[in-house]
Amino acid sequence: MDNQQQEILYQAKPFTTGGEFTAGIEGPAVDNEGNLFVVNVYKEGTIGKVTPQGEVSQFVELPPGSTGNGIRFTRAGTMLIADYTGHNVLQVNMSSFEISVYAHHPDLNQPNDIAIMDNDIVFASDPSWKNGTGNLWRVDLDGNFVLLESEMGTTNGIEVSPDNKTLYVNESVQRNVWAYDITDNGEIRNKRLLIQFDDFGMDGMRCDTDGNLYITRHGKGTVAKVSPEGKLLEEIVLSGSKPSNIAFGGLDGKTAYVTLQDSGNIDSFRVASPGRAFLLKK
Numbered sequence: 001m002d003n004q005q006q007e008i009l010y011q012a013k014p015f016t017t018g019g020e021f022t023a024g025i026e027g028p029a030v031d032n033e034g035n036l037f038v039v040n041v042y043k044e045g046t047i048g049k050v051t052p053q054g055e056v057s058q059f060v061e062l063p064p065g066s067t068g069n070g071i072r073f074t075r076a077g078t079m080l081i082a083d084y085t086g087h088n089v090l091q092v093n094m095s096s097f098e099i100s101v102y103a104h105h106p107d108l109n110q111p112n113d114i115a116i117m118d119n120d121i122v123f124a125s126d127p128s129w130k131n132g133t134g135n136l137w138r139v140d141l142d143g144n145f146v147l148l149e150s151e152m153g154t155t156n157g158i159e160v161s162p163d164n165k166t167l168y169v170n171e172s173v174q175r176n177v178w179a180y181d182i183t184d185n186g187e188i189r190n191k192r193l194l195i196q197f198d199d200f201g202m203d204g205m206r207c208d209t210d211g212n213l214y215i216t217r218h219g220k221g222t223v224a225k226v227s228p229e230g231k232l233l234e235e236i237v238l239s240g241s242k243p244s245n246i247a248f249g250g251l252d253g254k255t256a257y258v259t260l261q262d263s264g265n266i267d268s269f270r271v272a273s274p275g276r277a278f279l280l281k282k
Contacts, residue, residue, distance in 0.1 A: 089103040156171065
């Protein structure tokens, strides 16, 4: 039996332990060098950088009035940030650290989390927590927001399948995960319910290269691994009860990082297949 076969999977442990992040810890994403980027380090309105060794520092401070949530990287390596207080998607030049507005729409509630296709078309969840409703938006390559669906439940976690043919969106309060067929230009159709949970909420979610969804169960303190057919495959217990989002990294893309709002820290665990985002870096 080789070392890979002997490796213990789905066993979470703390990756950071200093509580450097606020209760708004969210939006993890990993760059080509394996660095993890997470919002709200030391104070709100910042982006933190965590090295593969777990060393935490502040990467950038966002403009006044902006607060980050979901983070994604484009094919060219530009960082995109869902700015929920500024109603923007921001972009960060990773070399110059220049921050600018990639997309803006005054009618958004937030945006909250974002997902990205291989061709850089972006999707954004847009919950209204006070009303228990939400919207689903697309951001085209010209930086324009397009409303795809309104008056949903509290839209939150969002992800694209590895083959770029399925969009997943969850509703935290209603505990639904929806799947849509998506075209190459980001049109959606054939909405169907993938899975519904009986208790607790949901927050962020990401796919692995096999198309399985890893969904953070906010309040339950677990990550649910769900097959593309909607079957619950694993449930990973975390060190905190309020996981907000998840990303994949490590040298092989098989390390999951989970942000925890109750501790301001990050857990990690090993998985069987790389995260989808790892493929985008090739």
